[in-house]
Amino acid sequence: MKAIYLESINAPFVLIEKEKPTAGPGEAVVQVKAAALNHRDVYIQYGRYFTKEYPAILGSDGAGIVTEVGAGVAPDWVSKEVVLDPSTDWGDNPGVHSKEYKVLGMPQEGTFAEYVKVPATNLHEKPAHLSFEQAAALPLAGVTAWRTLFTKCALQPGEKVLITGIGGGVALAALQFAVALGAQVWVTSSSEEKIEKAKALGATGGINYKTENWGKALKADVGGIDVSIDGAAGEGFVQLVKVANPAGRIGMYGGTTGMIGQINPAEIFWKQLNIYGSTMGTNQDFAAMMAFVREKKVTPVVDSTFRLEETEHAMRYMEAGKQFGKIVLRVG
Structure with a gap:
């Protein structure tokens, strides 16, 4: 599969070929159709994020189609159009995240790739009124x-x-x-x-x-x-x-x-x-947000779209700060 690779701090984002992930127990593999940029990605590129594990495949926001599920996951998820909750390991206290809290894209491989592996509990059906690009603009900011x-x-x-x-x-x-x-x-x-x-x-x-x-x-x-x-x-x-x-x-x-x-x-x-x-949110926050988006037909604002191989250019565009809305990568 094609993926965007960040080798080290201050390195450019480059397109590479790598092995497609395989779903383990409780996991799902999603064919990414669109992925959105966040300032978090630029901070990681410059080494200004609290987690520093390089090389990395970044990307926290994504929407796509489930292609494979592991043991213990309902098989009817396969072929569904989904939005990904980027958060894992929040912990038991809804008031604050645990030390183990993670956001997709570092240290786990993220959505700047043709396929991504996530816990099946992080799958949410894509609202029917949203395109993949609009849906990808929703998760972390939303x-x-x-x-x-x-x-x-x-x-x-x-x-x-x-x-x-x-x-x-x-x-x-x-x-x-x-x-x-x-x-x-x-x-x-x-x-x-x-x-x-x-x-x-x-x-x-x-x-x-x-x-x-x-x-x-x-x-x-x-x-x-x-x-x-x-x-x-x-x-x-x-x-x-x-x-x-x-x-x-x-x-x-x-x-x-x-x-x-x-x-x-x-x-x-x-x-x-x-x-x-406040920062990010619990899985319950995410589920409530998705329900509200469906009910109210909220449509995220997309400023511009780029091809996956244009990720480095898209990052510099975001860094300039002139956008009104999310910057989205079209994948595949």
């Missing part, structure tokens, strides 16, 4: 957004939501989930074009985060935010505290702009704010 919005921040219909850095996969999934639930959503971006695209997806409005003291301006406009979803941290996090309503919730799933700036503690304790850290 479950991260779901857990942050609902498991942690307990978003309710009608509440006011702020999503920072719109355009990335998690932010867009959070936008689509919140809109489908019936929340009112505002977004931030440095691009007016991305804000307008977010409005087309159902956002009520948005603000440019390069605007000085933008939190104060947004609060004056909307009257305060109940739930903020943030993947940036940095100096902008101060604005999330300022714009929060009393008893507001802030869910953070990343920190792309670095250390959080100076915050007045009184703004947190006097408003009785709740700040939640």
Whole structure:
């Protein structure tokens, strides 16, 4: 089979031929039809991920067709179109993952290949309204957004939501989930074009985060935010505290702009704010997210598609940060 190979830190992604995997007990082999990129893949390429096991076949997100199942797996899975839950070994505590927690694509071989082997418990039938490319755009970003919005921040219909850095996969999934639930959503971006695209997806409005003291301006406009979803941290996090309503919730799933700036503690304790850290999600989170996507007919936003052999080029495109939606590899 063809696969994308990362030999070592800072090496380019290259196309190779390797042996097709075989399903063991409790496992399934999936012919990958589409796989999506995540920033996790770039971090691994640069050696900035906490797991460092090279060489590697990366890729956490995938959708395809089951071709083989091992002992103990229902044979009727064969030939089904599926989406892959990328998480394994979360552990017994739903509040936090165990030390053994893993995400497909390192250390296990991932979806940047024509075939991938996964635990059969990680198979979910592909929603009929999604193409393989759209389905592949869902798993890691979708479950991260779901857990942050609902498991942690307990978003309710009608509440006011702020999503920072719109355009990335998690932010867009959070936008689509919140809109489908019936929340009112505002977004931030440095691009007016991305804000307008977010409005087309159902956002009520948005603000440019390069605007000085933008939190104060947004609060004056909307009257305060109940739930903020943030993947940036940095100096902008101060604005999330300022714009929060009393008893507001802030869910953070990343920190792309670095250390959080100076915050007045009184703004947190006097408003009785709740700040939640969240990353990826449990198998139960994933199943709930998939059920919601089916019910609400949520369609993930795909920015662009590349051929498997164009993975290195696709990574550099993602690194440039101009996309609006997920970047997907067509496989096979």
